[in-house]
Amino acid sequence: xxxxxxxxxxxxxxxxxxxxxxxxxxxxxxxxxxxxxxxxxxxxxxxxxxxxxxxxxxxxxxxxxxxxxxxxxxxxxxxxxxxxxxxxxxxxxxxxxxxxxxxxxxxxxxxxxxxxxxxxxxxxxxxxxxxxxxxxxxxxxxxxxxxxxxxxxxxxxxxxxxxxxxxxxxxxxxxxxxxxxxxxxxxxxxxxxxxxxxxx
Amino acid sequence: xxxxxxxxxxxxxxxxxxxxxxxxxxxxxxxxxxxxxxxxxxxxxxxxxxxxxxxxxxxxxxxxxxxxxxxxxxxxxxxxxxxxxxxxxxxxxxxxxxxxxxxxxxxxxxxxxxxxxxxxxxxxxxxxxxxxxxxxxxxxxxxxxxxxxxxxxxxxxxxxxxxxxxxxxxxxxxxxxxxxxxxxxxxxxxxxxxxxxxxx
Numbered sequence: 001x002x003x004x005x006x007x008x009x010x011x012x013x014x015x016x017x018x019x020x021x022x023x024x025x026x027x028x029x030x031x032x033x034x035x036x037x038x039x040x041x042x043x044x045x046x047x048x049x050x051x052x053x054x055x056x057x058x059x060x061x062x063x064x065x066x067x068x069x070x071x072x073x074x075x076x077x078x079x080x081x082x083x084x085x086x087x088x089x090x091x092x093x094x095x096x097x098x099x100x101x102x103x104x105x106x107x108x109x110x111x112x113x114x115x116x117x118x119x120x121x122x123x124x125x126x127x128x129x130x131x132x133x134x135x136x137x138x139x140x141x142x143x144x145x146x147x148x149x150x151x152x153x154x155x156x157x158x159x160x161x162x163x164x165x166x167x168x169x170x171x172x173x174x175x176x177x178x179x180x181x182x183x184x185x186x187x188x189x190x191x192x193x194x195x196x197x198x199x200x
Numbered sequence: 201x202x203x204x205x206x207x208x209x210x211x212x213x214x215x216x217x218x219x220x221x222x223x224x225x226x227x228x229x230x231x232x233x234x235x236x237x238x239x240x241x242x243x244x245x246x247x248x249x250x251x252x253x254x255x256x257x258x259x260x261x262x263x264x265x266x267x268x269x270x271x272x273x274x275x276x277x278x279x280x281x282x283x284x285x286x287x288x289x290x291x292x293x294x295x296x297x298x299x300x301x302x303x304x305x306x307x308x309x310x311x312x313x314x315x316x317x318x319x320x321x322x323x324x325x326x327x328x329x330x331x332x333x334x335x336x337x338x339x340x341x342x343x344x345x346x347x348x349x350x351x352x353x354x355x356x357x358x359x360x361x362x363x364x365x366x367x368x369x370x371x372x373x374x375x376x377x378x379x380x381x382x383x384x385x386x387x388x389x390x391x392x393x394x395x396x397x398x399x400x
Contacts, residue, residue: 005266011251014244019232020225030251031290032219034264038252044214045248051211051230052238052245064234066205090231 008034060131062107062124064089072096072104079103081135084142085128085158087111087151091144103142106131111150112157120157128158132167140168147174147192208234260331262307262324264289272296272304279303281335284342285328285358287311287351291344303342306331311350312357318350320357328358332367340368347374347392 008030016026033041057063058070065071072078072092082103086092092105108123132139141162145151159169175193176185185193208230216226233241257263258270265271272278272292282303286292292305308323332339341362345351359369375393376385385393 005255005264005271007247007251007254007266008264011247014247017240017244018229020228025220027290027293028220029218031288033248034251034255034289040217041248041252044217045245045252047207047211047214048233048241048245048248051207051234052241054207055205055234064205064208066207071205088231089234090227093227 057107060127061105062109062127063092063105077102081139082142083128083131083139084144086144087146091146095144108145108154111145111148111154113150123154125158125161129161129165132162132165136166140170142170142172144172147172257307260327261305262309262327263292263305277302281339282342283328283331283339284344286344287346291346295344308345308354311345311348311354313350323354325358325361329361329365332362332365336366340370342370342372344372
């Protein structure tokens with residue numbers, strides 16, 4: 001018996017399933033949750049339950065929402081002729097945080113990744129094609145999958161499906177992160193930064 | 201509005217209260233919990249609730265337990281004449297893991313820390329003195345508070361209370377961690393390692 005209580009053991013086990021949380025961190029979190037006022041620990045328990053019980057997918061874009069349509073799709077000020085395709089809802093948060101994008105989104109819920117058993121049928125591709133068809137081609141699709149091998153493969157796969165529908169298909173820029181060093185960047189990133197150069 | 205949903209916002213907020221979890225990690229954990237099967241997320245929610253609702257303090261030592269007495273205090277094979285004093289239940293786990301300690305514990309639930317408003321009255325001191333008195337002095341108390349300023353102060357404070365009761369009071373050794381380098385150790389640790397030297 002590692003812990004004096006099976007209840008603690010169960011809590012450590014569930015916490016250690018979280019990404020980036022090893023057994024030791026899980027133990028630290030578990031004992032922290034036992035030390036804080038019970039109300040604080042129960043707020044976390046309830047927040048997890050509420051999130052899973054009340055959130056579903058937006059009927060249009062696949063974003064997480066408590067309603068039928070997400071806050072972005074139901075905002076009439078957003079430009080529906082610019083669709084930004086992302087892997088996960090979290091990527092939308094990063095893009096929204098810039099405050100510069102006024103279009104709408106489409107959440108793929110993954111990327112092509114044969115090794116993980118993720119094929120085209122596992123992505124939310126058909127709804128995206130439907131949205132582009134409905135716009136009669138008057139649309140720009142910005143593919144904002146991550147600049148990984150899987151993200152690139154997915155971008156090319158989608159571009160091949162979207163171009164025949166008359167959509168303008170673009171890809172987010174890859175280059176040196178702002179505030180970073182060229183010296184510290186990997187060679188593929190430096191090559192992409194050179195390739196994507198612009199007139200000053 | 202940072203997230204498209206207040207439910208997500210609430211979940212990120214509660215996760216970011218956890219020690220060592222910043223806002224970005226909390227966000228990553230929140231979206232992870234939305235991506236896994238609902239049953240997995242609800243297991244975590246339930247484990248937190250169960251831990252807070254079913255665990256209390258052992259009547260004798262203060263360890264976390266679902267019963268009146270913890271698993272260690274109710275184990276008749278443990279030597280009640282050796283009491284190891286620790287700050288928190290998590291420290292017991294670390295000591296139990298060694299498999300070498302056959303005595304019992306006493307959980308202080310903190311250390312003396314005037315800056316954090318922790319005084320002698322906030323520690324579980326009286327029950328410890330009671331246990332020592334009940335043993336008529338036939339007891340060794342190993343003080344295993346952390347080797348920090350507060351842990352040392354607490355150790356000396358407890359020793360001053362315990363010695364008049366006839367208890368043998370010992371302190372865990374401070375020295376170079378096994379597998380570590382003398383070169384990399386701070387000077388106080390090296391000094392303590394020299395001071396605590398033993399005949400070969």
